[in-house]
Amino acid sequence: MKYLVTGAAGFLGANLAWRLLNDGHEVIGLDNYHSGSKSNIVGLMKHPKFSFVEHDVVKPYDIACDYVCNLACPASPPHYQRDPIYTMKISVLGTLNALENAERYKARLLQASTSEIYGDPLVHPQVETYLGNVNSIGPRACYDEGKRAAETLCADFTRLGRVDARLVRIFNTYGPHMRGDDGRVVTNFILQSLEGRALTVYGAGQQTRSFCYVDDLIEGFIRIMALTANPGPINLGNPNEFTMLELADKVQAIVGTKLPIEFNPIPVDDPRQRRPDISKAKHMLNGWEPKVQLQEGLTKSIAYFRSLKK
């Protein structure tokens, strides 16, 4: 099968491309390096079944394929807030262009949606039927509302029978191929620990997140694409929830450091808690559930970032 992966230079795109290539598929990566890394493409280009198109998803494209995996979008708050109007364009126009390309080739589409569509959730853990609590004019809105509009486009294309678009609501995910300067909590804590700097905790560090190792997420993607019928939106993530202070302790214990914690102001609209209800994923995806827990996933990720420093 031929897969088009938008955002192939990014963290999830590169991991998905590798998995598809290892499964014997042909992969066309598309990216403009807005937030992805050239090094991810350099590695992929060594594979004979990988090809690359440098292109901005905001502009239409025409690429023959059997599946479109629409992952192109900055996902880290500092990245997506740097150029919020462009983030909105990537989310909305990028998804529209991906859907139109999929329609042209009768390709199935996988849409990288996000737990951010739940906003600062008032229902915990978050279940797919929860409609969310999003501030439409806050600094996170370019991403949250952009991704919500992208879900609307996918749902309408699907309802109209134009494209079979599968919505994956991705909760915090980490692992190899993330950018070290991504600005997200896992990469910040790992690099701060490896470099002997204070760990930057925002707020009191009592807010929670549930961290999924990337291989588990990608396995979920593969299973969602393989389903014969469209299951509607599906949460994918690890339901084990940690406070940011607990995460800081875990990272330090693995690296073997005892660095100071530097408390910084909490960002505006920072969700206080986040944890996926994965009952639907388990039920629809043949018992899918995360296999790699935080200790093991952090150990692998720390080894990856250590190897980059050599």
Ligand code: UDP
């Ligand atoms: N955070 C932190 N220190 C950092 C970066 C982030 O305490 O150096 C916090 C952030 O305020 C949020 C959580 O960690 O509550 C997760 O942030 P991240 O940017 O990784 O992802 P988000 O889930 O907010 O999109």
